[in-house]
Amino acid sequence: MNRVLRPSVVMLLSLACYGVLLGPFCAYMKQKPVEEKLGYVPSATLLRYLATDQKEFVAASLVMKTVMYYGGIAEKQQTNVVVAPPDLPAMSRLLHGAVKLDPYNMDAYYFAQSFLTWDAKQYKLANNLMDYGMKYRTWDWYLPFFAGFNSAYFLKDYSAAARYYQKAGELSGSDLSRLLAGRYLQESGQTGLAIAYLTVMEKGETNEAMKRNYHIRLTAFREVHRIEVARDRFKEAKGIVPTTVEQLILGGFLVPPPVDPYGGTFYLEPDGKVATTSKFAFAGVKNEKRQHTGE
Numbered sequence: 001m002n003r004v005l006r007p008s009v010v011m012l013l014s015l016a017c018y019g020v021l022l023g024p025f026c027a028y029m030k031q032k033p034v035e036e037k038l039g040y041v042p043s044a045t046l047l048r049y050l051a052t053d054q055k056e057f058v059a060a061s062l063v064m065k066t067v068m069y070y071g072g073i074a075e076k077q078q079t080n081v082v083v084a085p086p087d088l089p090a091m092s093r094l095l096h097g098a099v100k101l102d103p104y105n106m107d108a109y110y111f112a113q114s115f116l117t118w119d120a121k122q123y124k125l126a127n128n129l130m131d132y133g134m135k136y137r138t139w140d141w142y143l144p145f146f147a148g149f150n151s152a153y154f155l156k157d158y159s160a161a162a163r164y165y166q167k168a169g170e171l172s173g174s175d176l177s178r179l180l181a182g183r184y185l186q187e188s189g190q191t192g193l194a195i196a197y198l199t200v201m202e203k204g205e206t207n208e209a210m211k212r213n214y215h216i217r218l219t220a221f222r223e224v225h226r227i228e229v230a231r232d233r234f235k236e237a238k239g240i241v242p243t244t245v246e247q248l249i250l251g252g253f254l255v256p257p258p259v260d261p262y263g264g265t266f267y268l269e270p271d272g273k274v275a276t277t278s279k280f281a282f283a284g285v286k287n288e289k290r291q292h293t294g295e
Contacts, residue, residue: 056102056104059099059102060098062097062108065094066091067107070091070115070209070210073086074210074213086115088120091120092122095111095112095129104136109130109133109137109142110204111207113129123154127147130144141172145172147160148165148168149161149194153194153197191228198217202214216261217280220260220276223259224266224276226254227245231268234248234251237253242272243268260276262280262282263278264277
């Protein structure tokens with residue numbers, strides 16, 4: 001009888017200890033402002049021990065926690081509400097912990113790809129996570145597709161990009177990734193590559209806040225592409241390289257005038273590259289204004 005009861009007693013004691021830790025933690029989190037509600041999360045090793053046979057549930061909870069945290073900040077930024085910047089390192093730790101618990105969790109990889117690249121600018125870390133996921137989600141063509149984009153667009157590692165895109169093409173059965181692999185050496189095609197990538201991301205995103213984020217960035221990149229086309233047409237027609245976006249507008253090469261959805265102003269860099277004062281982020285507009293006004 002004692003042998004039968006002993007495992008149950010141990011389990012009950014473990015749950016009681018977990019409850020003792022969880023109560024104060026939840027109370028502490030409720031008192032914090034929404035943009036800071038990531039809090040402390042135990043190591044993946046400890047979580048794996050505490051989660052027992054609920055690893056998938058705990059992993060999903062960590063991912064949901066991170067998505068809701070970031071989504072709340074993104075919503076406020078889009079309505080010009082000043083909030084503290086997201087805690088990107090903590091977000092990264094949460095998602096890495098989630099995939100250690102459940103390496104098959106789809107949302108962890110997809111969301112990590114979103115903020116590790118555009119926001120945290122941790123391109124190699126993002127690719128390391130994609131490589132980890134590929135060992136388990138062997139059927140998922142999105143992971144090599146994301147890694148291929150990171151390699152080509154951010155890291156300029158075109159040989160790696162070709163390998164990732166080829167793998168994505170084999171898994172997906174479509175020509176999209178194969179076509180992208182064939183274009184990776186074309187420097188002038190990088191904006192088109194970004195548009196193709198963001199179109200896929202927007203289509204597959206289920207979180208509405210993140211879907212809006214993708215849509216806004218996609219809109220901005222399409223405007224960049226229009227400016228690039230106008231720039232090249234101007235150079236072909238005039239025989240000189242334009243120095244300002246205004247030249248393209250006044251010359252009738254860029255109609256209607258481009259609009260940055262982040263609130264910035266497009267301009268041409270000395271090498272002809274299209275840029276914007278917003279740096280493709282809502283916070284970038286505010287920072288740029290402060291630099292010019294001295295606020």
